[in-house]
Amino acid sequence: MDPTEREHPVKGRSFALLTAVAAFAAAAGIVPAASAAAVSCTAADAAIYTPPSSVTAAPGTLLACEPVTLKEVPGSIPMKAWKVQYASTDVAGNRIAVSGTIAVPTAAWTGTGTRPVVAFNPGTLGLGPQCAFSKQLAGAYQDEYEGDNIAAALKAGYAVAATDGVGYLDGQTHTYVVGANAAHALLDGARTAFQVPGAGLSAGTEVGIWGYSEGGAASLWAAQLASSYAPDLTIAGVASGGVPGDLKVTAAALNGSAFAGFLADAVIGLSTAYPKMPFDSLLNDTGRTAVTNVKKNCLYGTILGFAFADISGYTTDKLTLDEIYALKGTDGRTWGEVVDEQKLGVGIGTAPSGAKYPIGFPVLQYRGLLDEVIPAATEDSTRQAYCQAGVPTQWNTYLAEHLLADGAAVNDVITWFGRRFAGQAFTGNC
Known part of the structure; x- marks a missing residue:
């Protein structure tokens, strides 16, 4: 076969x-x-x-x-x-x-x-x-x-x-x-x-x-x-x-772009799922208002409301993406490690391969x-x-x-x- x-x-x-x-x-x-x-x-x-x-x-x-x-x-x-x-x-x-x-x-x-x-x-x-x-x-x-x-x-x-x-x-x-x-x-x-x-x-x-x-x-x-x-x-x-x-590659492209709203969704989605990671403490007043707005918006409202936004403008210390990735949560993990956990194609293999993620069917x-x-x-x-x-x-x-x-x-x-x-x-x- x-x-x-x-x-x-x-x-x-x-x-x-x-x-x-x-x-x-x-x-x-x-x-x-x-x-x-x-x-x-x-x-x-x-x-x-x-x-x-x-x-x-x-x-x-x-x-x-x-x-x-x-x-x-x-x-x-x-x-x-x-x-x-x-x-x-x-x-x-x-x-x-x-x-x-x-x-x-x-x-x-x-x-x-x-x-x-x-x-x-x-x-x-x-x-x-x-x-x-x-x-x-x-x-x-x-x-x-x-x-x-x-x-x-x-x-x-x-x-x-x-x-x-x-x-x-x-x-x-x-x-x-x-x-x-x-x-x-x-x-x-x-x-x-x-x-x-x-x-x-x-x-x-x-x-x-x-x-x-x-x-x-x-x-x-x-x-x-x-x-x-x-x-x-x-x-x-x-x-x-x-x-x-790869969310890091995607985030770098989205930040400051016409579609920066997708990055806003991602930051809030990740912080919700990983509450041990620093988030609220990083925000300035503009950031806190932005979070409230993102949680109310659907697709077009998010895109229009955050077009060309840079993530550094929402933090008290004007943090870049790389600086945020270096920050640690209360469990000792960094934001960078949490984001990397979402990366696709890592640890995959065929069904009999012994890989962490065996896949036994076709993919398109x-x-x-x-x-x-x-x-x-x-x-x-x-x-x-x-x-x-x-x-x-x-x-x-x-x-x-x-x-x-x-x-x-x-x-x-x-x-x-x-x-x-x-x-x-x-x-x-x-």
Whole structure:
């Protein structure tokens, strides 16, 4: 067999075997025991965004759901959809709750095996609570959304599990660009899809993972953590576009640029996830006001409000990025070490390689050749790291800038997933 060819999962496993495996996995705490506490989809909308006082359920357990109409998914696609709240795990190992959306076409699945699920993470939406992807899809707020991506997946017959990501529940702050948080929320969203009453999805069905920009980093982190965090999922492939693989390279390009607002989101997201690191004590009055504003804004408000801003202007000591990286938190780590923990392509390898992050499925990466937001150097180096590690990788480029490259790639991504779900042999183009 070609070393880049992926073996298609065995179809038609016996019910007895699946039951035994599921029972063992649930007992081990690696998958949610859905039958133990079935959830009725009758939650009020406010309940989806109200964080529980505590979360003890296994990661991926459905905590609450409500039927919803996805007003911002174009094409009048017959479907059933739900807003959901589900259990996940943060970077510190704490059980948390996350919100998201599950959608399933009403047309019968006619492809190979059972209906696949595409787990989707949107690009940057902003830190304001109103920016949550589930709220934008439902039409409660519209700033920037990726309804076309969701529509394309549904038109292909795939179910969709779209996570909001960590930190969009009431009183929280989204932990933007924190790799483990993003990966866990994305993988647990896929697990949750199998538990929604009326969704009709089969446990063990194949899962594709997809995201662009912020979502591109999230989906690649999901690829890297899948084998250790969600071994119960049968992942057919991961598609990741516009990936900010190295945050230091990305931050250097964003600082003082027209898109400095993305850096503001990142600084606040990281400081939220890593409270032992110095942050509030570094800010001057302008910085404190900026933090308040960033936490209220969605995408365009953030871009317009912080265009050409330099991070040094928000600190009492006019600190540069390099000076901030050298600062230590109460746990002894430096900011530079925390930022480096988010770097993609480090410690990866093929499934039998013994690597820290074994990846046993194909990966598609893509970017716009005119990308003015994410430096080409980091997108190219992330792809090269995957190729050098022997992970079967396809690399696509599009004559488009950052925002338009996402739309330019949609049809190719859907076609690529179709081949993965059909079990076709894969050879990358490294």
